[in-house]
Amino acid sequence: MSEKVADKSNNNVVKDGQLGAANATAEASAPDEFELLIERGEARPIGIENIEKGLTALWQAAGKSRPGESDQLAVTRACVFNLVISVDGDQALAEVTETIAQLTWSYPCRAIVLVLKPEETQEEVNAFISAHCQLPSGGKKVCCEQITVVASGSDVDGMWSVVLPLLVPDLPVILWWPGDPVLHGTLFEHLLATADRLIVDSRAFINPVFTFSRLAELSSSRYSEVAVSDLCWSRLNSWRNLIAQFFDQPQYLPYLNQVDRVEVHYEAPDDNRHPNFSEALLLIGWLARQLGWQPAFSLQRKGNNATLILNRQGVPLTVVLHGHNDRVDELGGITQVNLIASHPEANPDEPKLASFTVAVSDDYEHAMTFVEEDESPLASRNFLFPRLDRTELLREDLAMVGRDRVFEASLELAGQLNARVKS
């Protein structure tokens, strides 16, 4: 790529490692930069080769006491990992920038955002630096930094070479690919090779059947040294807890080995698009992994509904996915799960059936669990069931240090089930 690196060295930019107007001293102009970068969080253009120098100058300026301010307002620069993000346009950039700013509360990091615009004809690379600061009550201002690299033209795949020298040494590298990820190609493979973790959100996959299979493949194949995570798994944390809670009670535990049928209700599109089963399949993959179920026969799909047959130690077990269209902003999201099981010690002629249900309320803020035995209600409970936004999902995901073996095994099984969707 014939790289045209923009160093917009006009007024109030970083030039030669110094912050400030081109014809002013850094000392004199530092407060302005402080205000622009630290307090207003504005992004400043900078030449790619000057990014590290520019950041150093930025933090030096930020660390200086300002007239009339106490030491409490001093800035602490913090970084717990490198967060490399690839997005495909300005709208996505604005969204991830907001997420990074919120993430600073819990995970101050160096964020490197690649904005790739291969459809544009002009080949150009522009870079910007910005800071995200939070002021905990009674503490110092905690700031982290964002480097944004906007690349356009046909050769954006080479942008991995911009990222590598910008990584903070000795810290983990998290590769977050929001939206519909491209899980192949030169750029992806180079970035993945440096990463400790790949984060995607399978709910956002445009071609979920294909991309979800690819994700399962990545998790279990040659990239196995990279921990793969899916924000859908974070969404499933509450569901998994709630389902597990039923069987914390010793009287219900025997049913767990006798599940005959699982029904999962999920939000499906009302048009002709292929429904996104990823989240539902991940939940089934988890149950199957934990309870020793194996995929058996092909999936039968009719519109947004589908039926899968699994093998529970030689006994067929039916999984039904019911698609309905209540919330277009929650496509792919689970709204209800029912487990129906027979008691192992009941008389075979008079089987004792129990059903365990978790259902989201209409307001999507609460949920209810209920247990029925032979159609008699035994217990029910309302509780808070907040939907997590993207920042909260990321926080949940990042709370897991290292690999999540349960997720990986669930994803593998979900991938096998997904393969049957394809066939």
Next chain:
Amino acid sequence: MTMTAPSPVATSLVENPLRQGLRQEHTPEPSVMVIFGATGDLTHRKLIPALYNLTLERRLPDNFQVVGFARRPYTDETFQAEAMNSINQFSRRKPVQPAIWEHFGKAIHYVQSDFTNIDGYNKLKDLLDQLDRENGTKGNRLFYLSTNPNDYPVIVENLKQAGLAQPQDPGSTSWNRVIIEKPFGHDLPSALELNGIIGNVFRENQVYRIDHYLGKETVQNILVFRFANSIFEPLWNRSYVDHIQMIVSEELGVEGRGPYYDTSGTIRDMVQNHMMQLLSLICMEPPTTFDANSVRDEKTKVLRAISPLTPDEVVERTVRGQYGPGMIFGKEVPGYREEERVPPDSITDTYMAMKLYVDNWRWAGVPIYLRTGKRLPKRTTEVALQFKPAPHTLFHQPGEAAMEPNVLVMQIQPNEGISLKFGAKVPGATMQIRPVTMDFRFGQSFGVAAADAYERLILDAMLGDSTLFARRDEVEQAWAIITSVLDGWKLHMPPKFPNYESGSWGPQEGDDLIERDGRHWRRL
């Protein structure tokens, strides 16, 4: 991927296989919590909000029930209204959410009785039997004693009398447990007596002596900090540590608790429990496992290694104080003797400083200075390990102050965190060394609001995990130390009280205690 799936559940029905990999603990079995002193301040401010928050987050089992037991002539409805009021005022998840309250409110019941009246306990038994039948709580009961400590013996005796509590082996199919609020006695003989009475009704594994300090994340983090990081433990001993300072200061006065406080003083209110717990966590040896008894064994060993003080040592190593009028945050505040319902000639201590030694291999000769008081300039709880100076002062310039020592500070409240002070070169041609601090703040690094200590501890008690509760021998050992001080104080006239001004860091004698050893209290 080559992973082995877990065995089918038929092979083991003991563990719930769906729990694997989940960060949340399993849900306790259905149970009833009976709160004695249900109309009191602790129930109002802490217990009911904690139970509501746990319900909101679905940490409690279905059909969990609460029974309040107190003297006031309430009904179920008035107690429920009071509970709703508590949540709306004090829950971190306020206000009450109607959908949650629909279940939670119905699960709240009330029994009106005097604590001495056996009929009240029989009424309670009838109610509990009924709740067991209706809700499948199967006789699982958690009794929470949130009353005046003088009522503990009669409550426990009556529970036994009414057949509501009996010693249980760990393997019993149902459980009954008792949570006891501090103070556990007012000296060693009374603690022994109380433990004896409780021990006649409950086995030790049924008794949960609560000290809410232990439910705080930072206190638990002391163990993680020490035993999950390899770089600190090699320095954590007499070879490197010069001395330890612990401070628990409050800017508040007695806040209407005059009658209680005047019989207890800061030594019983703060030192015997919170500070002794902190001290044992700081000084303990690594436990073999993180189970309840391994941790508490090690904590108790620390307390055993602190010899009770002789009367002479009490004079040399302790200072007591009482606040007079003064200024806090720019406002005039009254002295202790002018506080509501406090005798005008009270000789109760509101400040205490003390020097202790842990006589074991690790800590021999390392002084541990404790300082606590009310109406000090600000609220803070910190433990600081001050390290010995570098063996050779290579960088010391004539005429300059000596280099400051390295200090590791564990801040418990209000800003929970850990900081390390060390020397660094000031940039320039000359070799100037200045102390700098490396800070870690929980709020900054994790950004997660910690659950209230009561929520954590109540849930632990329901789950049968007593790691964060004080064991009988631990309490008695702490009392042995404190009682030796109390006995020593009895032999001497108290200082002329009040002896420190509100808003100051305590009496001059408190400073003298440490300065006699050539050391200083840290600037806070």
